Amino acid sequence: MRVTHKSITYKAIVNMQRSLRQVEGKTDEISTGRKISLPSDDPSQATRALGYQQKIAQSQQYSRNMDTVVDRLNQTESALGEINGSVVQIKEIALTLKDPSITAEELNNAFEKLSQLKEQLVKLGNTKVGDQYIFGGSNTTSRSFELTDDGQILYRGNTSEINVEMGDNISITTNIPGTTIFSMQATTAGIITDNGVFGSLDTLMQVAQGGEPPADFDNVLDEIDGLNNTVINARAINSNRGFRAESAQESLSAEQTSVEGVLASIMETDTALALTELLSLQEAYQLTLNVVNKSFQRSLVDVLG
Amino acid sequence: MNNLISSLQIAKRALSTQRLGLSIAGHNISNVNTPNYARQQALVEPGVSGAGMAGVEITYIRRIQDRVVDERLRLNTQELAKWKTLSDRLNQIETFFSDLSGTGLSGALSDFWNSWQDLTVSPESESSRLVTVQRGVVLASRLQDMNAGIEESHADLDAEINRKITEINEITTRVGKLNQEIVSIELSGSQANDQRTLRDYQMAQLSELINFRTTERVDGSVQVFVDSLSLVEGNRVTELVAELTPDSEGGSTSTASTKVLASNNEVNISEGALAGLIEARDQHLPTMLTRMKTLSETLITQVNKLHKTGYGLDNSSSLDFFSGASIEDITVNSQLLTDPKKLGVSGATGTPGNNARALEIAQLRTSLTIGATVIPNDRQTLTVESTDGWAKNDILGVAGSSDLTGASTWARILKIDSGTQVTVELFQNPTTKTFDKKFDFTQEDGSTTVLTNKVYRDAAGNYLTVDPNPSDDKDLDQLVALSEGEEGKLEELWSATGKSSVMTANPQTFTSNETFTEGTQTFSDYFASMYSFIGTQSQQAQRNSDNTELLVQQLTDYREKVSGVSLDEEMANLIQFQRAFEASARYIRVVDEMLSTLMNM
CATH class of the missing domain: 1.20.1050 (Glutathione S-transferase Yfyf (Class Pi); Chain A, domain 2)
Incomplete structure (x- = not known):
């Protein structure tokens, strides 16, 4: 086969282009830190990477949800703790009221304490986390409980639960309506039909004010025990939710770490490997240049001069 | 026989041949870089002149190419x-x-x-x-x-x-x-x-x-x-x-x-x-x-459908989240842009802490929404239970006049349940409904009766197209019977015992919203x-x-190897033709000397 200078030049150019393209590709890989940036770089891996990216974004969002939820549940827990303490105090005062040898001064004291406790409970019922009144059901922007001048309790909230997602279609309830905690009964419109704790408090306050103790005073004591149990149950439910939210946080962060690992292995350049490859590509390119240079040095034209 | 004069002719032809050869080499060299140039070559043959010698002859200048490769x-x-x-x-x-x-x-x-x-x-x-x-x-x-x-x-x-x-x-x-x-x-x-x-x-x-x-x-x-x-x-x-x-x-x-x-x-x-x-x-x-259009349209309808039923902080409701119909005009509702309080996050009025709608919209991410078909809000299904003690066999269908234009409410029997229930789908203001007055009514024994638009039923419970007893006012005169899947204008629902009192109540209040089937x-x-x-x-x-x-x-590359100009080759050709030219010139001198020798004899 004949060989012409042009055919050598042509092939040399083609080969140099090819080497240079490979050098370009590797350089891009190293400078961007990514093996794939467009879907055609590797369609199946790119699509997988896209899925993982979304998975991470989603899981980060659930973590964010849980951060807020855990904070809210912790604050709920401390409020419930205080409510529990108050109910225990009510029980103690009730026991003293049962004592027939109680003095007038002691009765007075008991009344004072009871009305303080009532105010205290209303205050706790209006516990706010951030901008939210946490015991008002889904009515979170206005005070949940109001104590009127004549000692009436008004509930402004409702009995709705608030659910927040901790995973795909897995949600966690983040609130306990105030009516549940105080064993109150309210219609959905917030009209109270049973005063719960406050009802018992009112009964005790009447006794402390010198009213006749009701004949079934033991029943009142039992009721207070029941109220206390309700609060304890609410605490148990709440701390169980806290536990769920925290373990969700942990598993979400574990999931993120593992997905990020997979994503990195798909997308990120192994710099050491890429550099080694780049070096050998550059070497090959350099060699091609040298060879082309040599093969064009002389032709018959030069010899014949 | 050759004579000296014809030898001069041979010499002349040789000179012009070699000169042409030189020109061809020169032409090839000049075109070394011309795209698609195929090198040319002279085809040289010995000249023929009867029995005598006639020197050289150029018969053809050809381009060297491989047509198959080309x-x-x-x-x-x-x-x-x-x-x-x-x-x-x-x-x-x-x-x-x-x-x-x-x-x-x-x-x-x-x-x-x-x-x-x-x-x-x-x-x-x-x-x-x-x-x-x-x-x-x-x-x-x-x-x-x-x-x-x-x-x-x-x-x-x-x-x-x-x-x-x-x-x-x-x-x-x-x-x-x-x-x-x-x-x-x-x-x-x-x-x-x-x-x-x-x-x-x-x-x-x-x-x-x-x-x-x-x-x-x-x-x-x-x-x-x-x-x-x-x-x-x-x-x-x-x-x-x-x-x-x-x-x-x-x-x-x-x-x-x-x-x-x-x-x-x-x-x-x-x-x-x-x-x-x-x-x-x-x-x-x-x-x-x-x-992209399908994606945009699904996004708009699905988000809007949920958002419309949500309530804002100011209790506003029935607002779209996205305005526009598809990818080319999708935007966020301008009312929400000016007042984000109107965003329908809550599932009920007056409850700012309710997140039901937001949750449902957020869940669209993981639900199968693409390819879902929309059941428009101009229809709803209604389950009617008889107060008159119908039996399944008694339910004849939906009564109405044969003039269906201007009907405000249409019905279609979806399902006839056990003895006393019938599920009717109601359409409000159907504008594009076509109505085929041929009905298949499946009877309890499984046989199918094809009915025309007027249906009668005799005492034995058979469906007839002729009124069996026109004087009996209990006859189901003017009855249009519908079977499951058929459509008709709803005025009354009839049973064998007469008009159903349930269905005579006005069923025309539509409160339902758009619903969606599951997508893919x-x-x-x-x-x-x-x-x-x-x-x-x-x-x-x-x-x-x-x-x-x-x-x-x-x-x-192959084409270049066949048709390309090789400078080495052409340089060699140049020398070859140059030398041949010199030799031919020398030959002329020899003939010339011979001629002068002859002249001087």
Whole structure:
């Protein structure tokens, strides 16, 4: 086969282009830190990477949800703790009221304490986390409980639960309506039909004010025990939710770490490997240049001069 | 017998032959870098003059070429041009999918859903509402940008296709002219080598543009065929025209397809840059656009459907989240932009802490929403229980007059349950309903009775089309019977014992909302399949282009080896002809000396 200078030049150019393209590709890989940036770089891996990216974004969002939820549940827990303490105090005062040898001064004291406790409970019922009144059901922007001048309790909230997602279609309830905690009964419109704790408090306050103790005073004591149990149950439910939210946080962060690992292995350049490859590509390119240079040095034209 | 004078003739011919040889070498050397130049070579033969010697004769100057290789090179160039163009175009389209760099649509979608999640945590927060509205704006504008990009690509491609068609027409015109020149030169007995080189060059250019085949005629002209239609025949040239044909009446130019015509016959363009452009224009872009449209439309309807039933902080309701109908005009409702308090996060009025709607919208991310069909809110299903103690057999259907125009409420019996229940689907103000008055009524024993629009029932419970007892006012006169799946105007529901009191109550209050059937894919799956589709197509085009390029390189190299000018060879030829010229000149001197010797005798 004949060989012409042009055919050598042509092939040399083609080969140099090819080497240079490979050098370009590797350089891009190293400078961007990514093996794939467009879907055609590797369609199946790119699509997988896209899925993982979304998975991470989603899981980060659930973590964010849980951060807020855990904070809210912790604050709920401390409020419930205080409510529990108050109910225990009510029980103690009730026991003293049962004592027939109680003095007038002691009765007075008991009344004072009871009305303080009532105010205290209303205050706790209006516990706010951030901008939210946490015991008002889904009515979170206005005070949940109001104590009127004549000692009436008004509930402004409702009995709705608030659910927040901790995973795909897995949600966690983040609130306990105030009516549940105080064993109150309210219609959905917030009209109270049973005063719960406050009802018992009112009964005790009447006794402390010198009213006749009701004949079934033991029943009142039992009721207070029941109220206390309700609060304890609410605490148990709440701390169980806290536990769920925290373990969700942990598993979400574990999931993120593992997905990020997979994503990195798909997308990120192994710099050491890429550099080694780049070096050998550059070497090959350099060699091609040298060879082309040599093969064009002389032709018959030069010899014949 | 030779004489000295004829020897001078031999010498003269030798001189001119060697000089021509030198010219050919010079011509070859000059054209060493001319594209598509095939080196020329003189065919030299001994001259014949009866029994005597006649020196040398140049019979022919030929171009050295391998026609098979040339043809294969042209075909492969056509294929390469197609894949290269398609690959370039798909690469441009791919830039809409820069999702892995975090700037694409999937990021915007993800951010959008996440912002609704944030609202589920703090539904009463105004700043979170503002963020959600803004995320909606970003998502909408990204969709619009994508649409604008696709439209721009369409316009680009249309312009480019027309440019290519113009180029093709220019080339074929030149080929026609060269054909004419070649025929007239070669008729006179010479070879039109250089005109052929020029023509080959034009054909090489044409190979980049379109698929074609050639045949050479005896007179030296070539005929150029595209898909069995002749573009060039001798000096006659048929021009190509491109036109857009909308896919259906009133179809947009985006989904129109490109037709290439040669004297009103459609030409099938399968290779060359033109084929690549048309494929990108007519196949890939519309596929993408259709998918993006489906995605946008589903997004709009699904989010709006939920958002409408939500309540804002100011208790506003029934607001759309997105306005616009599809990808080209999707925006966030301007009322929400000016007042994010109106965002329908809550599921009930007066409850700012209720996150029910936000939660449902956030859950659209993982639900199968693409491909869901919408049941419009002009209908609802109603389960009617008889107060009159119907038996299944008694339920005849829906009564109404045969004049169905202007009916305000239509009904269709969906299901006839146990003894006393019938499920009726009601339509409000049906405007496009067609009504077929032929009803199949399946009886309890499984047999089917085909009924006309008037149905009667006798005491034995058989369905009849003739009133068995016209004087009996209990007869179900004027009754239109419907079976499951049939439609009719609802006025009354009849049983054998008479009008149902339940159905005589006004059933025309419609409170239900749009409902959706379950779809087939989530938003992200749908987007991912589109992403992977475009990636695969682009990669395939790139690979085909690379493979064909290798072939074209080999063929080009082979052609160069056969037809290319070798400077070494031509230098050697130069010396060879120069020396031969010198020798011939010397021969003349020898003959001349001999002649003078003869003269001086």
